[in-house]
Structures are given as structure tokens and as C-alpha cells.
Amino acid sequence: MSTDPVFSIENLHLRIRQFEGEAHILNGVNLHLRAGERVALVGESGCGKSSTAMMSLGLMEARSMRAEGRIILDGTDLLSLRRRGWQGVRGRQISMIFQDPGAALNPVFTVGDQLVTAIRRGNPSKSRSDAQGLATDGLRQVHINDPERVMSSYPFQLSGGLNQRVLITMALINRPKVVVADEPGSALDVTVQEQTLRLMTELCADVDAAVLLISHNLGVVRRFAQRIYVMYSGTIVEEADTATLFSAPRHPYTKALLAAVPRLTGERLPEPIPGRVPDYTDPPVGCRFRPRCPHQRSECVDPPFAEPAPGHRVRCVL
Amino acid sequence: MVLFGVSILIFGIARLIPGDPARIALGPMASNEQVEAMRDRLLLNEPITVQYLNFIKNLVQGDLGTSLYTRRPVTEDILSTLPATFELVLAAALIMTVVGVPLGILAARYRHSGLDIAANLLALLGVVTPSFVWGIFLMLLFAFHLDILPIAGRLSRDAVLPPQITGLLLVDSALAGMWATFWDALRHITLPATALAMGGLGTAARLTRANMSEVYGRQYIQLARAFGYTEREIAYRYALRPAMVPTLTILGLDFAIMLGNAFLVEKVFAWPGMARYGVEVIIRKDLNGIVGTILVISAFFLIINMIIDIIVAYMNPRILYQNQ
Ligand code: SF4
Numbered sequence: 001m002s003t004d005p006v007f008s009i010e011n012l013h014l015r016i017r018q019f020e021g022e023a024h025i026l027n028g029v030n031l032h033l034r035a036g037e038r039v040a041l042v043g044e045s046g047c048g049k050s051s052t053a054m055m056s057l058g059l060m061e062a063r064s065m066r067a068e069g070r071i072i073l074d075g076t077d078l079l080s081l082r083r084r085g086w087q088g089v090r091g092r093q094i095s096m097i098f099q100d101p102g103a104a105l106n107p108v109f110t111v112g113d114q115l116v117t118a119i120r121r122g123n124p125s126k127s128r129s130d131a132q133g134l135a136t137d138g139l140r141q142v143h144i145n146d147p148e149r150v151m152s153s154y155p156f157q158l159s160g161g162l163n164q165r166v167l168i169t170m171a172l173i174n175r176p177k178v179v180v181a182d183e184p185g186s187a188l189d190v191t192v193q194e195q196t197l198r199l200m201t202e203l204c205a206d207v208d209a210a211v212l213l214i215s216h217n218l219g220v221v222r223r224f225a226q227r228i229y230v231m232y233s234g235t236i237v238e239e240a241d242t243a244t245l246f247s248a249p250r251h252p253y254t255k256a257l258l259a260a261v262p263r264l265t266g267e268r269l270p271e272p273i274p275g276r277v278p279d280y281t282d283p284p285v286g287c288r289f290r291p292r293c294p295h296q297r298s299e300c301v302d303p304p305f306a307e308p309a310p311g312h313r314v315r316c317v318l
Numbered sequence: 319m320v321l322f323g324v325s326i327l328i329f330g331i332a333r334l335i336p337g338d339p340a341r342i343a344l345g346p347m348a349s350n351e352q353v354e355a356m357r358d359r360l361l362l363n364e365p366i367t368v369q370y371l372n373f374i375k376n377l378v379q380g381d382l383g384t385s386l387y388t389r390r391p392v393t394e395d396i397l398s399t400l401p402a403t404f405e406l407v408l409a410a411a412l413i414m415t416v417v418g419v420p421l422g423i424l425a426a427r428y429r430h431s432g433l434d435i436a437a438n439l440l441a442l443l444g445v446v447t448p449s450f451v452w453g454i455f456l457m458l459l460f461a462f463h464l465d466i467l468p469i470a471g472r473l474s475r476d477a478v479l480p481p482q483i484t485g486l487l488l489v490d491s492a493l494a495g496m497w498a499t500f501w502d503a504l505r506h507i508t509l510p511a512t513a514l515a516m517g518g519l520g521t522a523a524r525l526t527r528a529n530m531s532e533v534y535g536r537q538y539i540q541l542a543r544a545f546g547y548t549e550r551e552i553a554y555r556y557a558l559r560p561a562m563v564p565t566l567t568i569l570g571l572d573f574a575i576m577l578g579n580a581f582l583v584e585k586v587f588a589w590p591g592m593a594r595y596g597v598e599v600i601i602r603k604d605l606n607g608i609v610g611t612i613l614v615i616s617a618f619f620l621i622i623n624m625i626i627d628i629i630v631a632y633m634n635p636r637i638l639y640q641n642q
Contacts, residue, residue, distance in 0.1 A: 057543075057544050059540055059543055059544060083549070086546070087546045087547075087548060088546070089546070090543065090544055090545060090546035091544065091545035091546035092546065095544060095545065096541070096544040098537055098540070098541055098544075100537065103536065103537040103538065104537045104538055104540075104541045105538055105541070106538040106541075106542070106556055106560065107538075107560060107634075107635075107636060108559045108560050108563075108633060108634060108635060109556075109559075117545075117547070118545045121545050121546045121547055122545070122546065154635045154636070156636055170545070
């Protein structure tokens, strides 16, 4: 099924001028999502995955920031949108599930109030009572048995797991084409995280929304994603379908990430990747993984994108 | 309960001020027998506990004793001057809130813009300049040089007094439909109220800006953006309410400062409030007058803070639910 992507990021660059010099946060990111597809973007913290997520919704806010490239949602280039244009897209065609439900819900409004506002933002013609009904149904879909109680509660009266489900409902209630999920549930315990991913799978299939899951943990995305992008220091270093990536990883960084996934069998301690994410104001020339790579050689100055199999692309000389 | 503590405190302090109240009241010409007789009448020769119990007994009956200075009941004295002060402070609080808070909101929305810098400057000026200096400055500018507002007093000499209902001229004249008087009173109160408001206004603007900026950094504001809310909606609905919770609590404290400053501003503008009375009773060591004045001010302060606590609880449901 090679349908056209609903969402694609093309050669996205992001530079932020800082005190220490210009930081090249994103260095030519390319990725795409097909309708209803579940895709993960994986990397260590600080690799630019969250910046990519924020850019996708135009939420990046920094003074003296410069973005190049294109972010295309259903034919429109989001990067060219002004504020008005964004307001028409956010929450309706693309939405976001935030990481920490405790921080992402406004503490002084009830859950119902926030859901209803989100619905009516996406669909201004809806009446308040219609929106209320829709919100109640939405909460039932994430297996909340007493939606009325949840609706009239304030976020701090509910458990983290419940709030997380409220966030999922909110993100999907206007049937967006794309949902960006930034480490959902990872602020809570593992059970909640698992449950979150299960619910997301269920609901996104219902409304045929594509998901871009941002995560630092390959183990978490394994069961969720159909395809995975591995990101390192502002670039995509490898992309492949999940099975291929786990069975035949090519990039040394991907291999290192896989080795760092804790195993329940516990036969071997996870190996942390030596070294750290490079300095963005003065990145290494060529492959940015070079200082940490065990296989580095002289050709690594400008690694090409290799395609060992259709849909499996690696940026490495190996 | 708090008032009870305050009453002990004031009562004690008032009696620690040096000088014999009876001697001061009667003047140097009075004989020692007369002074002694007065001391007896005032129970000043009794132990302090007896004095205090007697004071409380009268207080419960709404009697604050007789002023040694005006020779009239203290309650009467205070009631005749309190409304003017009350009106002045309320007007100042209103100005402080309706100007200061929006100024802070705008400064937070357009951070680092010219407007933000200007607001910050004004706020700083407001905080560092004593209110009576503002009073003199405003008086010189608007009443003297521009001559567009009256220079002092609460009403013009020829104004018709409205029937007394609340004692607040603006309210009373509006209730009675006497718009000429209302307008006159409004013109009179503008300068002193503005002078009194300037300090708090600066605090209000800076606090609002700081708390709004803090809220702007929160994830729920990002979420609101991610769901297509307009910036205006975010500012006035989703950021303002959480930001007002800490702001209001501190603004409540500003009322206390305002009450103190009101004395000075009243002096500058010859406002017929409690200032003159308050100062005179202290100079004359009028025990009952001092205690009464301070007690009324404390009560006023406590009531304002209670109202603020209620508003804060309404704005921050967490407080409401924790108390249940
Ligand atoms: S390009 Fe070279 S340095 Fe970079 S990952 Fe491949 S082998 Fe290592």
C-alpha cells in the first residue's frame, strides 16, 4: 500500500541564534506519514525529536529562530502559515498528545470544560450541548465508565492515567488526520504508558489518523509502530519498518540504541552509549555520530543515504 | 479571632506611649487633683488587665469610649470620617486593579516590546515614588497648571449633598440620581485616588506580568495553542485565571499599605477622612481614639483579605476542594 503521505517533513532545518553562537538544531529532517499509519521517531533526549514535534504544530517559540524546508499536511505547507492559518489547522487536522497529563491540563478548569472548548475550537458550529455529548462519548471510547464524573472534575482530582486518557480523547475528538504524540504517558508508570499506546492504536484506527510517536525508548515503540525513524543530532540516520529495524539494524547508532534497551530476561545489562550528544553550535563535520562511533573512518565526512532494501534507508558509509 | 489578638496588641502599645493621657487632655493648668480624678474615671489607676477587660466589655456593646481630644464618643468620630477614607481607598484599589492588571497582561503578551518596557518603567516609578509625592505632582500638574481638576476637598462648596445611605458620596449620589453631585465628587476623587493607586498599580502590573509569563511557560498553554485557541483567548481565559491566583493574594497586602498611605494623601488633598483624626489622637495620646482608629483599620484590612481569599478560592478550585 503505497498511498501518498498525508503528512511529510521535507528537508527541515532549524537554527536558533544563541549566546554561544548559532545552534543548528535540525539538520535536514525528512519523514512522512501515510493515512492511518503509526510511525515512531526515536532518539536520545536532545536529538531534536521534540523540536520536530513542536515544529509540526508550529509550537516552537524562540526569538531569533530560523526554519527552512517544508512541512506538508494534506497539500498545505504549514511552515508558510501565519497565526490565523495555524489556528485553522491545529486541533482540527493535526493535534498533539502531550507527555505529562498533569502539566498539560489547565488546573483551574474542569476536564469537561476543556474538552468542550477543544471540540468547539475545531468545529465552531457545534452547540455546547452537542459538544458535551461528543465529549462524553469520547471519554467512553477510552474506557472511562463514568464520563460524567470525569467531565465535572478538575484535573488534580483525577489520577494520572485518567488524565492521560482525557488527553487522548481531546487529541482525537475532532478526527484529525495526524496526531503527534510526545512520549505519551512516560511521565507516569509503565502500565499507564502501555495502556496509553494501546488506546492510541485503537482510536487512531477508528478515525484513520496517522500517528507520529516521539520516544527515546526503542523497546516502547516496538509493539506500537509500523515504521521507525531513528534520529541523531538533528538528522534522520535510519528509517525502516519495525521488523527490519529490529532484525537488521544497519546504522551503528541504531545498534547502540538497541543494545541500550533494558531486557526483562536480564541476562545482560543494557549498555549505555558512550559519549554524549554533540554540541549543536559546533557539530562534527560530516556524520555527527563520528565522535562516538566505533567504526568511524575517513569516508565518514559525507555519508550518503544508502537503501539496502526498499523503505530501509541508512545514512552511513557502512 | 485575629481582631482579638490585634486588640490586645494595640491596647498594650497605646499604653506604652510615654506621657500621661489625663495630663495632656486637661492641659498644664489643671491641678493634680483634677488629673487624679480623671485618671480614676479612665480606670488608669487600675491594673492593666482590669482596663483591658473593661475595654472589651464596652467594645462588645459597640462602645469604643470617649475621645479625650474631641470629647465625643470615638465611634461617632470614626463614623463621621471613615466613609471618606473608605471611598478613597476603594477608588484607589479600583484604579490599581483595572489599570495595573491589564497593563501586566499586555506586557506579558508582548514581552520585550516597547509597551513592555514602558509598563515596566511606569511600574518602577510607581513603586519607588511615595504616594504623597505623586499627590503633590498630580495636584501641581492637573489642578494648578492645567486647571482641569479641583485642587482639594471632597466636594465643591456649592454642591448639594446626597442623602446619606452608605456614606460613600459616589454611591449615594448615584443612588439618588444626583448626577451633578456625582460628577463633582468624581472629579474631586480622581487625583487623590490616582496618587494613592500609583504604588499598588506598579506592583499589580509587575506581578501580573511575572505570573502571566510564568503561566505562559506551562504546558497547558502549549496545549491550548496546539488545539487552535486564539492568542486572545489564551491570554484572557486560560492564562489569566491561574496567573491571578498568586497575584490577588499579594494585592490584598497592598491594601494595608494603601490604608497607611491614605493618611498622607488625605493630608495633601485636604480630604476629610480619618487622617487628621488619626494623627491628632496619637499626638494627644488619646487612648480610646488610638485604639479605636487602629481597630477599625485592622477590621477593614481583615475584611478585604477575607473577600480576596474567597475570590482566590473561586479562581483556584484546588483550594476549594482541599478544604472539604
Ligand atoms: S558514517 Fe561513519 S561515523 Fe557515521 S555512523 Fe557510519 S561509520 Fe560511524
